[in-house]
Amino acid sequence: MKYSELRTPSYIVQEGALVKNLEILKRVREEAGVKILLAEKAFSMYRVYPLIAGYLDGTTASGICEARLAHEEFVRPGTQEGAGPGPGRPENHVFEPAYKTEEMWELCGICTHIYFNSLAQLELHRPVWEPCQRAGRLGIALRINPEFSTQEDHAIYDPCAPGSRLGIRRSQLPERLPEGVTGLHFHTLCEQGVGPLIRTFRSIEKNFPEYLRQVRWINMGGGHHITRADYDVPRLIAFLREVKERWQLEIFLEPGEAVALNAGTLITKVLDIVETEDMPTLILDASAACHMPDVLEMPYTPPLLGALEARSPAEAASCVSGNAAPDDSGERRGRWVRLASRTCLAGDVIGLYRLPEVPETGDVLTFGDMAIYSMVKNNTFNGMLLPDIVLEHDSEAEDRFEIVKQFGYRDFKERLS
Ligand SMILES: Cc1ncc(COP(=O)(O)O)c(C=O)c1O
Known part of the structure; x- marks a missing residue:
């Protein structure tokens, strides 16, 4: 693949x-x-x-x-x-x-x-x-x-x-x-x-x-x-x-x-962008509660590829005031966004990230360090489907991605009755 x-x-x-x-x-x-x-x-x-x-x-x-x-x-x-x-x-x-x-x-x-x-x-x-x-x-x-x-x-x-x-x-x-x-x-x-x-x-x-x-x-x-x-x-x-x-x-x-450690990522798609009072809130097809429970349990803010800075949801106010903060070069860049999930849980927020640009609906985002305590802990709350499991072989070939497992509706249903 x-x-x-x-x-x-x-x-x-x-x-x-x-x-x-x-x-x-x-x-x-x-x-x-x-x-x-x-x-x-x-x-x-x-x-x-x-x-x-x-x-x-x-x-x-x-x-x-x-x-x-x-x-x-x-x-x-x-x-x-x-x-x-x-x-x-x-x-x-x-x-x-x-x-x-x-x-x-x-x-x-x-x-x-x-x-x-x-x-x-x-x-x-x-x-x-x-x-x-x-x-x-x-x-x-x-x-x-x-x-x-x-x-x-x-x-x-x-x-x-x-x-x-x-x-x-x-x-x-x-x-x-x-x-x-x-x-x-x-x-x-x-x-x-x-x-x-x-x-x-x-x-x-x-x-x-x-x-x-x-x-x-x-x-x-x-x-x-x-x-x-x-x-x-x-x-x-x-x-x-x-x-x-x-x-x-x-x-x-x-x-x-x-x-x-640092041997896995979780890729997720932006499904919608909701304008909230402080910053744009992106709704993703991945969930902290279902797919990265340690983010809420530890808690911690996972690394996001390309982000200039990351903060926990508790730090929302400091992000807004830091929105126009200068970076190392003295330039003011980026925009804070809130990355959240499509579950019903209001607190299903992965973190706040300052990104060079606000992503668009349909964009794919990549979280880092997602091999450990992720798939062993995930769940199907709200009927969220489990992420596919993919192995990226150590190769330069374009088709180096092997689908190890895909989950569907049956995996959700079979645990429930
Ligand atoms: C008894 C025991 N051994 C090993 C581990 C693995 O720890 P870690 O993944 O932090 O290296 C744990 C984690 O809770 C544990 O309880």
Whole structure:
């Protein structure tokens, strides 16, 4: 397919950008001697799992569905078997705050590592996992809560926030870890650099040293923005090597965002332009609520190709007064527009953007960084159809766009009765 033949809205995942991220992660794996897993919750476009499996050690699932997906689809190039127990296969890890017994049976058959969020869950499911663990087929870990917060902006993404249900607190751990536990897990970061990771681990070294000595491996969770341009990769590598050496532990990282950061766009068409009191409001065929829920949930304002500036909807007043603000060259240019959706939700606004010119009805706009936490979270509220999923191959050819999936009315209907 050529670009001009694509429908809107469409998520377009760029193979070239994905590979660039994967090369960085592979460097960390190799130079630090650690294992890196794809956190499927961020990006589960399994059409590219074989590509990712060529670079990473496996996946980490949030529950039975993602674990099954990895088992079926996370296949190394040139092989047949997906993530799961068995020599040479990618690893299949799973963490869920609480499991159902019927799921535990299946998880024990397809996973290589299972993480528990409480001692009660560990013991409840012991009759199911213990035989597999004894047979050497399964790693068992406890998730700890280091009670060491490094985030200020997003309490909703902070597992160390007061009242958190995620992870076992130091005061709740017995002196000796229960029989069968061979690993520890912590996940406390969100879109952060190496500094907060190091500070967090130092607090774990201080408060949990006896437990670090009782296990063979540790998983440092996700939230590491390793593939962001300003991430200090050499410092990460040096830190991981030091931890490995000092504590004699096998180390896992399980980033989601970093795998597909800036590796996808969402194209959308302007359907109408409504003159509101402050600026033109464009109605798009993409929706924040349906197609990029994190824009409202985080919240954040996604990048838009060609925009001179972007602000959140809350900043409307400052945009109007800044409308004629001079740019770097002292020239006054551009016009603020509000980009909104055709759903009924008044707050379904993606952001305010200063553009060189006000787009016209029928124009196509491109939002950046739309591979992660987009298609895994989308929904059909108002009967909005889901965007097509497109893979842009790493090629110069005009027809480098492959339609991976198109959605229609049936996808909407089949979820409802
Ligand atoms: C346990 C766990 N691991 C890994 C991740 C992936 O995090 P990120 O996509 O920010 O790297 C998350 C995200 O919420 C998580 O909860």
